[in-house]
Amino acid sequence: GAVVSQHPSWVICKSGTSVKIECRSLDFQATTMFWYRQFPKQSLMLMATSNEGSKATYEQGVEKDKFLINHASLTLSTLTVTSAHPEDSSFYICSASSGLLANYGYTFGSGTRLTVV
Amino acid sequence: GNSVTQMEGPVTLSEEAFLTINCTYTATGYPSLFWYVQYPGEGLQLLLKATKADDKGSNKGFEATYRKETTSFHLEKGSVQVSDSAVYFCAHQGNTPLVFGKGTRLSVIA
DSSP states (O other): OOOEEEEOSEEEEOTTOOEEEEEEESSSOOSEEEEEEEOTTSOEEEEEEEETTSOOEEOTTOOTTTEEEEEEETTEEEEEEOSOOGGGOEEEEEEEESSSSGGGOOEEOOOEEEEEO | OOEEEEOOSOEEEETTOOEEEOEEEEOSSOOEEEEEEEOTTOOEEEEEEEOSTTOEEEETTEEEEOBTTTTBOOEEESSOOGGGOEEEEEEEESSSSOEEOOOEEEEEEO
């Protein structure tokens, strides 16, 4: 079945540094990738949708200059948290699909726990 | 707007008990409906889905039926196991990306 690999699974960084999270589709071409953020005991909040080769579409309230998303190929999307601060500490999850609609299927990565100290 | 409302947890059950987690949705048109499961420290896994009214999704003993008249997609399992302990998310998708409910934490004790 479809597999999405997300790396790293956890990272601790100092305040003010940048962190890159990778999301790879291993056995299918992901034309669309989604990035979510999950706070403890809460639901997933969609941050942005990215289509291969084009700029990401950010949800309202998400700072595009802080959360840089690159989707340069059909198998890789990256999320870079720039100048991270403690309030950016969260669980970030990517999801990949071969299309925008759910009938194409969504596959989720295993998530990245970011802790900013 | 589009939204998903599911019962708040946590839900604690004894092994072999019957499980129901309620989920209702608000959406335009006829969205596809999903249940995802998140085990501790992991990402989300699709548990089951239904794409049209009266469809029943099922997997690993879990079932949910797409009820258009009540805009519901309640999750049920006849006999839960300790290994079912996780957070369960109801979600729908119409012409937008997935919209998730807040999740329901299930704890099954032996």
